[in-house]
Amino acid sequence: RSKMDGRGTWRFFEPAMDTSLQTRRALEIDLREAMDKDEFDLFYQPIYDLRMDRISGFEALLRWRHPERGMVPPDQFIPVAEEIGLITPLGEWVLNRACAQAASWPNELKIAVNVSATQFRDPRLAAVIAKALDTSALAPHRLELEITESVLLGNSAETIATLHELKARGLRIALDDFGTGYSSLSYLRSFPFDKLKIDQSFVRDVTATKGSKLIVRAITSLGKSLGMTTTAEGVETIEQLNQMKAEGCNEAQGYLFSRPVPATELASTILSLRNGLKSLKRSDWANL
Ligand code: C2E
Ligand code: MG
Ligand code: MG
Ligand code: MG
Numbered sequence: 001r002s003k004m005d006g007r008g009t010w011r012f013f014e015p016a017m018d019t020s021l022q023t024r025r026a027l028e029i030d031l032r033e034a035m036d037k038d039e040f041d042l043f044y045q046p047i048y049d050l051r052m053d054r055i056s057g058f059e060a061l062l063r064w065r066h067p068e069r070g071m072v073p074p075d076q077f078i079p080v081a082e083e084i085g086l087i088t089p090l091g092e093w094v095l096n097r098a099c100a101q102a103a104s105w106p107n108e109l110k111i112a113v114n115v116s117a118t119q120f121r122d123p124r125l126a127a128v129i130a131k132a133l134d135t136s137a138l139a140p141h142r143l144e145l146e147i148t149e150s151v152l153l154g155n156s157a158e159t160i161a162t163l164h165e166l167k168a169r170g171l172r173i174a175l176d177d178f179g180t181g182y183s184s185l186s187y188l189r190s191f192p193f194d195k196l197k198i199d200q201s202f203v204r205d206v207t208a209t210k211g212s213k214l215i216v217r218a219i220t221s222l223g224k225s226l227g228m229t230t231t232a233e234g235v236e237t238i239e240q241l242n243q244m245k246a247e248g249c250n251e252a253q254g255y256l257f258s259r260p261v262p263a264t265e266l267a268s269t270i271l272s273l274r275n276g277l278k279s280l281k282r283s284d285w286a287n288l
Contacts, residue, residue, distance in 0.1 A: 002225070007098060017141075027076075028080060028084055028270065031064075031080060031106045033086070033235045033273045034066075035089065035093060039065050040065075040090070041064075041065060042061065042063070042097050043060075043262055043263075044058035044061070044265065045253060045257075045259065045260040046058055047231065047252075048253065049249060050245050051250060051276075054250060055273065058097040059112040059260075060091075060111060060114070061114075061260045062078070064077055066162050082116055082118045083118075087118050087119050088118070091115060097145065099111065100137070100140055102142060102143075103136040105263065110141075110172070112144040112145075112146050112178065113145055115145050115146065117147075117148070117153075119150075120147055120159070126177075128168075129166065129169075129171070140171050144194070146197065146238060147176060148175070148177050148181065150177045151179065152191075159253045160190055169206055173191075173193050173195075174197055175187070175193035175195070175197065177199045177201055178196045178198055179199045182185060192227075194229060195228055195229040196219060196229070196230050196231070197230075197250070198233060199233060199234075200228060200234025202216050203233060203234050203235055204245075207243050217245075217247050217248075223250075224248060229250045230248070230250050230251070231252065232253065235257070236254050238256065257273060258273060
């Protein structure tokens with residue numbers, strides 16, 4: 001597309017467009033090499049069980065340390081990895097690494113791994129997971145897959161069959177960012193998820209707007225009736241935590257507890273969380 005620039009001459013590309021295209025190309029090239037260069041890492045964020053009053057596990061969150069750009073957030077490179085067909089090997093790397101690290105943790109701690117839509121549709125997924133479990137000797141019930149509603153778009157028989165196969169092997173399946181996709185409720189009829197992760201947009205507003213509070217209430221009661229665990233994502237304040245707990249939410253995750261941390265900081269995170277919760281004023285815990 002051509003466009004007249006400020007000096008009255010015609011240019012074929014808007015400079016901004018050109019730049020973003022170049023940036024995108026560079027990102028693709030770097031992404032293809034990142035695995036060989038060992039630039040990926042997994043960070044872990046604790047998931048807190050509000051009934052048991054302890055950490056139930058960690059969610060693995062992918063990080064890319066780019067030599068010049070620094071940390072590139074997953075929201076920026078995972079969609080690109082999906083488009084250029086890199087998500088399958090990258091997702092396999094994530095599964096292997098997460099299972100291997102979780103195998104060294106105490107048995108009661110679970111590991112949650114995000115699986116993208118494209119990765120989920122890969123016919124080799126079940127085999128890749130079986131191998132990751134086998135190699136690491138991690139018990140299948142300790143591995144939880146987090147998928148979003150985009151995986152279920154189209155509601156294909158294959159998708160449902162894959163979900164049932166994984167569940168039959170003992171894995172747990174969580175529906176991530178719940179409430180933000182399309183026709184959420186029909187998906188709940190198609191498959192017995194183990195967990196609904198309430199999207200952080202609802203949690204953020206739960207103490208401020210009545211609408212969010214009512215949506216949270218509806219999701220937790222739906223989860224309860226369907227025998228699914230409900231987890232609050234993105235809990236940042238004690239007020240949000242108390243409100244989510246009051247609405248009957250089972251688990252919480254967010255900066256209030258801990259940011260995602262490198263594997264080397266897991267033990268200290270568990271310890272400081274234990275001490276941190278102990279040092280909270282009694283009134284802060286009135287509802288817990
Ligand atoms: P998600 O699975 O919904 O993960 C939660 C995101 O919220 C993470 O962002 C986490 O760092 C952030 N978060 C946690 N607590 C808080 C909080 O209290 N406040 C705020 N504002 N944010 C919080 P992150 O690590 O940037 O990941 C973004 C998304 O990228 C993830 O959303 C997930 O969809 C995707 N992702 C991350 N790792 C992987 C992976 O290994 N594979 C795939 N396929 N996707 C991944
Ligand atoms: Mg997730
Ligand atoms: Mg989420
Ligand atoms: Mg998300």
